[in-house]
């Protein structure tokens with residue numbers, strides 16, 4: 035395991051907000067108690083994202099980003115890897131449901147991942163994010 039972020043120490047680690055404000059959410063929403071990261075979307079383009087740069091440098095043959103995420107209503111999940119869309123759901127996510135995603139990562143480089151989480155003035159919630167490699 036290359037990294038694990040559960041936000042339960044009250045810090046965001048290396049996670050940032052892209053077109054949105056990222057902050058710690060306590061007690062109200064969590065996959066692991068008591069915290070998750072909340073992204074409050076402020077883009078009129080509806081593309082507020084959790085963002086992280088992941089380093090997969092090493093003697094690996096496979097690497098994945100695995101995370102749990104929840105959305106306010108009206109969000110259609112998608113993921114950009116190195117600024118290219120690599121996944122987009124064909125329908126909107128349900129609210130009040132934790133989804134788990136596993137995203138394959140390129141090997142032996144630093145990869146930018148943007149997880150679309152929130153439209154304009156809507157929230158997304160992220161918890162228990164792992165990067166694993168073998």
Ligand SMILES: [Ca+2]
Nearest residue numbers: 040066069161
């Ligand atoms: Ca947590």
